[in-house]
Amino acid sequence: MLESRHRGAVVAVDGDGRTLFAVGEMEAPVFPRSACKAMQALPLVESGAADAYGFGAEALALACASHSGEPEHVALASEMLAAAGRDVGALECGAHWSNNQATLIEQARTLEKPNALYNNCSGKHAGFICACCHSGNDPAGYVGYDHPIQREIRSVISHLTGAILGRDNCGIDGCSIPTYAVPLKGLARGFAKMATGIGLEPLRASASKRLIDACMAEPFYVAGTKRACTRLMKTAPGRIFAKTGAEGVFCAAVPEKGIGIALKCEDGATRAAEAMVAATLARFFADEPEIHAALMAQANRPLRNWNGMHVGDVRVSAPFTA
Amino acid sequence: MLESRHRGAVVAVDGDGRTLFAVGEMEAPVFPRSACKAMQALPLVESGAADAYGFGAEALALACASHSGEPEHVALASEMLAAAGRDVGALECGAHWSNNQATLIEQARTLEKPNALYNNCSGKHAGFICACCHSGNDPAGYVGYDHPIQREIRSVISHLTGAILGRDNCGIDGCSIPTYAVPLKGLARGFAKMATGIGLEPLRASASKRLIDACMAEPFYVAGTKRACTRLMKTAPGRIFAKTGAEGVFCAAVPEKGIGIALKCEDGATRAAEAMVAATLARFFADEPEIHAALMAQANRPLRNWNGMHVGDVRVSAPFTA
Numbered sequence: 313m314l315e316s317r318h319r320g321a322v323v324a325v326d327g328d329g330r331t332l333f334a335v336g337e338m339e340a341p342v343f344p345r346s347a348c349k350a351m352q353a354l355p356l357v358e359s360g361a362a363d364a365y366g367f368g369a370e371a372l373a374l375a376c377a378s379h380s381g382e383p384e385h386v387a388l389a390s391e392m393l394a395a396a397g398r399d400v401g402a403l404e405c406g407a408h409w410s411n412n413q414a415t416l417i418e419q420a421r422t423l424e425k426p427n428a429l430y431n432n433c434s435g436k437h438a439g440f441i442c443a444c445c446h447s448g449n450d451p452a453g454y455v456g457y458d459h460p461i462q463r464e465i466r467s468v469i470s471h472l473t474g475a476i477l478g479r480d481n482c483g484i485d486g487c488s489i490p491t492y493a494v495p496l497k498g499l500a501r502g503f504a505k506m507a508t509g510i511g512l513e514p515l516r517a518s519a520s521k522r523l524i525d526a527c528m529a530e531p532f533y534v535a536g537t538k539r540a541c542t543r544l545m546k547t548a549p550g551r552i553f554a555k556t557g558a559e560g561v562f563c564a565a566v567p568e569k570g571i572g573i574a575l576k577c578e579d580g581a582t583r584a585a586e587a588m589v590a591a592t593l594a595r596f597f598a599d600e601p602e603i604h605a606a607l608m609a610q611a612n613r614p615l616r617n618w619n620g621m622h623v624g625d626v627r628v629s630a631p632f633t634a
Numbered sequence: 635m636l637e638s639r640h641r642g643a644v645v646a647v648d649g650d651g652r653t654l655f656a657v658g659e660m661e662a663p664v665f666p667r668s669a670c671k672a673m674q675a676l677p678l679v680e681s682g683a684a685d686a687y688g689f690g691a692e693a694l695a696l697a698c699a700s701h702s703g704e705p706e707h708v709a710l711a712s713e714m715l716a717a718a719g720r721d722v723g724a725l726e727c728g729a730h731w732s733n734n735q736a737t738l739i740e741q742a743r744t745l746e747k748p749n750a751l752y753n754n755c756s757g758k759h760a761g762f763i764c765a766c767c768h769s770g771n772d773p774a775g776y777v778g779y780d781h782p783i784q785r786e787i788r789s790v791i792s793h794l795t796g797a798i799l800g801r802d803n804c805g806i807d808g809c810s811i812p813t814y815a816v817p818l819k820g821l822a823r824g825f826a827k828m829a830t831g832i833g834l835e836p837l838r839a840s841a842s843k844r845l846i847d848a849c850m851a852e853p854f855y856v857a858g859t860k861r862a863c864t865r866l867m868k869t870a871p872g873r874i875f876a877k878t879g880a881e882g883v884f885c886a887a888v889p890e891k892g893i894g895i896a897l898k899c900e901d902g903a904t905r906a907a908e909a910m911v912a913a914t915l916a917r918f919f920a921d922e923p924e925i926h927a928a929l930m931a932q933a934n935r936p937l938r939n940w941n942g943m944h945v946g947d948v949r950v951s952a953p954f955t956a
Contacts, residue, residue, distance in 0.1 A: 313805065313815055315665055316881050316902035343637055406940025409735060417731070420742035431940060483635065484945040493635055559638050579901040580638035618728025618753060623806040 315624065318584035320560065322575035322592050322632075323500045327510030331497070332571060333595060335631040338500075341475075341493035342576045343483055347557030349436050350376040350523045351472055351502060352489075355464045356439040357519035361446030365395035372526035373533035374435030378556060380536030381410040381419065381430040388533065389429045392438035396445040403428035404455045405437045405487040412536060433487035435533070440489075455488040462490055469494070471516075472502030486558060496574050499563060504572025507553065507565035524553045524567060540586040540610070544593065547606045552593060556582065562589040566596050583626055587611045591632035637946065640906035642882065644897035644914050644954075647822045649832030654893060655917060657953040660822075663797075663815035664898040665805055669879030671758050672698040672845045673794055673824060674811075677786045678761040679841035683768030687717035694848035695855035696757030700878060702858030703732040703741065703752040710855065711751045714760035718767040725750035726777045727759045727809040734858060755809035757855070762811075777810040784812055791816070793838075794824030808880060818896050821885060826894025829875065829887035846875045846889060862908040862932070866915065869928045874915060878904065884911040888918050905948055909933045913954035 321336030331338070353375040356362050362372060371392050379385035393399055407428045410416040419426060428434060437454075440461050444451035449460045456462060457479070466477045475481075475494035485491040504510070506524055509517030527534045531545035534555065544554040544564070553565040560577030562585045573592055577584040587610075594607035611632065615624040643658030653660070675697040678684050684694060693714050701707035715721055729750045732738040741748060750756060759776075762783050766773035771782045778784060779801070788799045797803075797816035807813040826832070828846055831839030849856045853867035856877065866876040866886070875887040882899030884907045895914055899906040913933035919925040933954065937946040 313663070313665075313803065315805070315815075316900065318901050341635070343635075404941075406942075408940050409739070413731060413738075416735075416738065417742040420739040481635070483637070484939065484943055486939045486945070488939060488941045488943060493637075578638065579640050579903055579906070581901055581903065584901070617806065617808045617810060618730050619726075619810045620728075621806055621810060623808070 318577050318579060318581050320575060320577040320584060320588055321496055322573065322588055323497045324571055324573045324592060324596070325497065325500045325504050327504045327508035327570045327572075329501050329504070333592065338497040339495045341481060342496050342499070342561060343491050343493045343559065344499050344563065344574070345485060345491055345557030345559060345561050346378040346433070347555050347561040347563040347574070348469060348499065348502070349378070349555060350506065350520075350527065350553075351469050352436060352465050353439050353523050354468045354516065354519050355443045355461060357522055358515055359443045359447050361396075361442045364446050365392070365442055367392065367395070369526040369529045370533050371435075372523055373530035375439030376523055376527050376555065377435045377534045378432045378541075379435060379533065380412040380415050380539060381426065381432065382412075382415050382536050385435065385533065385536065386429045389434040389438045392435065392442060396442045398441055398445065398451070400427050400429050402441050402451055403431070403434060403437050404453075405431040405433045407431055412538070414537070431487060437487065457482065457490050466490070466492070469502070472505055473498035474501060496576060499574035500572045502572065503553075503563050503565045503574065504570065507567040507572055508570045510570070521567075524565060525550075527553055527555070540589075543610065544590060544607075547610070548597065548603045554589060554593070556585065560585040562586070564589055564593055566593065569596055571596055587613075587626050587628050588632065591628040640899050640901060640903050642897060642899040642906060642910055643818055644895065644910055645819045645822045646893055646895045646914060646918070647819065647826050649826045649830035649892045649894075651823050651826070653819070655914065660819040661817045663803060664818050664821070664883060665813050665815045665881065666821050666885065666896070667807060667813055667879030667881060667883050668700040668755070669877050669883040669885040669896070670791060670821065670824070671700070671877060672828060672842075672849065672875075673791050674758060674787050675761050675845050676790045676838065676841050677765045677783060679844055680837055681765045681769050683718075683764045686768050687714070687764055689714065689717070691848040691851045692855050693757075694845055695852035697761035698845055698849050698877065699757045699856045700754045700863075701757060701855065702734040702737050702861060703748065703754065704734075704737050704858050707757065707855065707858065708751045711756040711760045714757065714764060718764045720763055720767065720773070722749050722751050724763050724773055725753070725756060725759050726775075727753045727755045729753055734860070736859070753809060759809065779804065779812050788812070788814070791824070794827055795820035796823060818898060821896035822894045824894065825875075825885050825887045825896065826892065829889040829894055830892045832892070843889075846887060847872075849877070850875055862911075865932065866912065866929075869932070870919065870925045876911060876915070878907065882907040884908070886911055886915055888915065891918055893918055909935075909948050909950050910954065913950040
């Protein structure tokens with residue numbers, strides 16, 4: 313028996329913008345939320361800040377991350393800020409307990425309350441601050457719509473997605489920075505561009521490759537223990553990029569195949585977005601049975617109750633299984 | 635801009651089964667999950683166990699509860715078991731940390747790990763065990779489909795909802811007991827019967843009234859701090875019964891008006907089910923502006939980010955606002 317049903321839209325495109333797979337409305341605007349953090353991290357690399365501060369793959373991955381606030385994430389966010397001569401006081405993202413239960417329990421036992429380094433976006437915000445500091449901009453107020461770093465991010469996302477970004481399609485994200493509703497296909501196109509470099513000037517192409525490669529090389533720093541992004545990227549190391557966003561968004565890329573993917577679960581459910589992205593990625597690994605099976609096992613997964621009994625399954629339906 | 639959209643079905647009926655309000659498919663079967671716990675608690679009262687063990691409104695409310703595992707809930711579940719000469723070892727519901735973040739943090743600081751008394755269903759299970767003990771049935775295996783208490787519950791729910799319950803429409807709930815998919819309208823009808831006594835023999839009518847009254851009198855014991863069920867029932871003390879279930883189900887009643895309500899969010903989202911039930915209840919308090927406004931404030935509520943900024947709203951749409 314079917315108990316609950318999710319609906320959504322997904323589109324996969326190549327670097328030239330050709331649609332390879334699509335379900336649902338792909339021109340409707342969606343807020344990418346954290347799924348576009350790799351785009352938002354481009355100024356950190358393009359400005360030269362990442363090199364100046366000696367950031368390796370872990371720090372670049374953390375700049376693209378929605379991390380679980382595990383000790384390694386928190387320590388690295390702090391180190392990134394320290395490289396620019398700043399500390400937690402510079403972060404404007406707010407603070408929250410980990411969304412991961414095991415991490416939250418550990419935090420509860422060791423912290424009175426978490427500071428902003430524990431915010432899942434602290435790496436992204438540290439990246440913003442580092443980009444500002446290296447460019448000689450005062451980072452204060454860096455979450456504001458008119459701050460130079462947000463203007464630059466607006467330009468980057470507009471360039472990659474082909475969408476016009478402005479007050480009209482601007483919302484405020486969980487971490488207080490602007491987020492812009494862009495057509496789903498434009499979002500997929502942007503990740504295809506980042507993954508392939510097609511249509512990008514050399515600086516942006518190399519910065520994009522560096523960020524995508526960093527995430528694939530250090531998937532733990534993009535999310536954390538038992539998280540979907542981390543698991544997806546570990547399924548085919550160095551070959552799959554995947555990043556979740558709030559409200560059922562997921563973006564992904566298969567760089568070697570030149571593919572960018574974006575999807576949105578209509579109702580905002582993460583469980584559905586995770587199933588959709590795994591099944592969509594699996595389509596592009598049809599000729600590699602082990603990877604295909606490992607991805608489909610993330611799309612169709614058993615649900616267990618408090619006694620460990622198998623009581624149901626999350627399953628993708630026809631458009632994703634055909 | 636609309637970011638995410640939930641769909642669902644809702645039906646409100648009176649004690650004679652007349653439909654007072656309906657949106658979507660009301661004959662399709664849904665698993666009521668924990669939303670029908672008050673039905674499942676009827677054997678506890680009808681058997682005489684509740685009287686024999688001296689249970690007051692708090693214990694009866696806890697027998698109908700999906701509680702947050704707060705200290706008062708845990709202590710009372712333990713007392714209920716002790717009344718029947720049993721302890722936590724008799725519970726077959728499994729254990730889990732609180733779903734309420736503040737409670738989980740407190741649990742993490744004081745417990746190595748939670749036992750089955752902390753399970754949100756421990757009051758319901760304690761009720762099952764008490765009903766068994768008082769009736770001279772061995773409670774061992776009480777979660778099984780063929781155990782006398784589950785056979786009795788099957789009979790009760792079938793009688794109240796008018797649905798046939800069997801292996802064909804049986805699933806296993808989070809706490810390991812059988813749950814049966816029944817038409818949404820049958821579920822609403824069942825709560826209208828419980829709230830009015832219409833069509834029920836005197837014993838079942840009085841047991842139903844006693845359970846509904848207990849929940850309305852002790853709403854903290856039905857859910858807990860900052861929980862929707864508790865808040866809804868406190869909005870009009872003694873006049874609204876409301877109970878959530880997993881996967882976007884909600885049941886409710888307005889006894890003085892003879893109304894039973896059942897609803898299901900298609901995608902299983904609790905945030906939508908909570909908005910739907912508040913807006914549906916509000917329809918029946920149109921002539922009491924303060925209560926109506928308080929209910930609509932639970933249907934349409936602001937969303938704040940980690941910095942406390944107002945970044946969006948949950949809002950019910952046309953069928954619920956008309």
